[in-house]
Amino acid sequence: MTAWEDRFSDRMGRVRASEIRELLKLLDQPDILSFAGGIPDPSLFPVEEMAAAYAEALATSGEQALQYSVTEGIEPLRVWIAERMARAGAPCEPANILITAGSQQALDLLGKLFLSPGDKVLVERPTYMGALGAFNAYEPAYAALDLSGRDAEGARFAYVVPDFANPTGRTMTRAERETLLDLAEAHGFAIIEDGAYRDLRFAGEDEPSIIGLDAARSGGIEAGRTIFCGTFSKTVSPALRLGWVCAPRAVIEKLTLLKQGADLHASTINQMAAWKVVSEGHEQRLGMLRARYREHSEAMQTALSRHMPLGVRWTTPQGGMFVWLELPQGMDGARLLEAALAEERVAFVPGAPFHATDAAANTIRLSYSLPSPDDIDEGVRRLARVIDSRMAHARVG
């Protein structure tokens, strides 16, 4: 057999292993204090509620729960999502909802739907690495989203995480959302709104969703240009692999065809169990999640203020799991990670891979979702020591 590499498709030139993924595999070691994984705190998972939901689904409708189901997703879950989105300002019907395998699959299907090789995609700088991972397989040309309109002409879509973004923790203001809609209208591109963290606001006031603002100005989401991606990964459990797209029917219909070709449908039993769990006590659960992440975020802000040397700047999130650090110019996040692991047993994610264009290497992402407030303080203290020693080294050198 000749080398497999010679047989792969053209797109595989764009699909590469991330060094980070390899690095993160090392972080299971128990003595490492990690701010790396952007994963939910498992102590908040509704383990008992899920156990009851699986038991009930199998006891009352076992044959249905274990059988094939329609590609669009089971009706009660789509009804629940549509009603909740409508209450939150995006008036829609179940026909506007497609259940996906997490929001990661939504991004993959949207890349497949919209992108031919070389098509322009606007992304924030930095942006969610997993979105780049999904889109790359469709060989787009990226440009940095600039609300002044620079480079926007000819774009297929803009991809944004407007609430407590991964990786920056930043939230778009209402004015920025309106400007983005103006820009999309002027240049004729669609907007993909990734609302993965939207339910996790723990400070400040809700901003309207872009899909809601769009519906208000367009006369409904059918006439709009915004495609919203939601997920149960951060609010119920990522292991279910359940998310959704809310979009005009013309988009949902095509995404449904693509999903049918990609994996037929999302797990029937997981959809039934998730529906039972969100139908009861979902808002209380969100309250608990918000309180926990607020506590961790405050511990992170306090620790950063206490320990970080002058010259390091960071964001102050109003929700979600992430804070973004800008290190002094010339400092490299990836090399800092090596030193931090070796010298202080502390981990985080370097910022460069979150950039589709013009990477700022002097950035890093910290997640505060997993470590305890005490560990957050200790981890930031260690991290500050590594940064400080490298700054001192730079001053001497």
Place this chain on the structure above:
Amino acid sequence: MTAWEDRFSDRMGRVRASEIRELLKLLDQPDILSFAGGIPDPSLFPVEEMAAAYAEALATSGEQALQYSVTEGIEPLRVWIAERMARAGAPCEPANILITAGSQQALDLLGKLFLSPGDKVLVERPTYMGALGAFNAYEPAYAALDLSGRDAEGARFAYVVPDFANPTGRTMTRAERETLLDLAEAHGFAIIEDGAYRDLRFAGEDEPSIIGLDAARSGGIEAGRTIFCGTFSKTVSPALRLGWVCAPRAVIEKLTLLKQGADLHASTINQMAAWKVVSEGHEQRLGMLRARYREHSEAMQTALSRHMPLGVRWTTPQGGMFVWLELPQGMDGARLLEAALAEERVAFVPGAPFHATDAAANTIRLSYSLPSPDDIDEGVRRLARVIDSRMAHARVG
């Protein structure tokens, strides 16, 4: 907003709703006797075993069961699959296994890995419609697989369902498998072996898997050219959306990257529950499935012999769920379906959409997995009546 249709990617020209899918939505009506759906008999689902498995996974490792997990799939399930494949003649390691969202996702990821627009793919005539649905998004050029070697030059891969194929029920002989391997070697293409029904043999003797024959002649699966796709959809439950790819590591590594971009990983809790269920009593369960499908297949063969007019020919499967009918020349399967639904309330799938090239419209697929032996006799009797009346009409006309 301008029309969405103008914004979609080039590939969407190849992604269309199947008329059949629309037709099949009508088949939920209770008075229709249906041979259409190729779905497992739900009365054979291990409902109690699955309930116990979910309960145990959540009781003993709830936080892990509900958390993100690695893209490759959970280790114990990959170990179980690798050992089982090795015992069945395909010596492999867990590193040769990737867990997918059913074998449908395996086909999608393989299309993504191998196909640039215009690349040649060899498929049987007819072939599994869902494979065409997966591959179409990557814009291949299909050619009919011909074991004489015609049209094989330059193909990226050949896709085959060698055991009790969907839709024909046919099984490739050992000699045919060897010839396919010779051809692949001579022309330098890969082989995708879809083993979806392989565990459901109820008559005759096992044929060796193509991946096993390849490993034997190549000196191991690492040196081979065959990629095997398996699934738990037909033997445990399709609702879990769990299948696997067994292939050389160079292929598994790339598929893993593509899966990471497509949906991160298969449902953690479903993998844990499936592993518990297959670890205990899987072979007994297969025995029960085989006995049930044997009984249904025999009822189908008896009914076809009893009721079908001269001029109709059919296959005799040794496993799986399907029998393939060739109607007299000039009779159209799709139009026959309309008549069968209207006049006799009996359903099946027309054969044309299973053809990537040169469709034979005078074919239909019957599945015997769901109806009882009595319903099989009655349904075939009705179907024969419709066929007979159209043959009579053709004779008069």
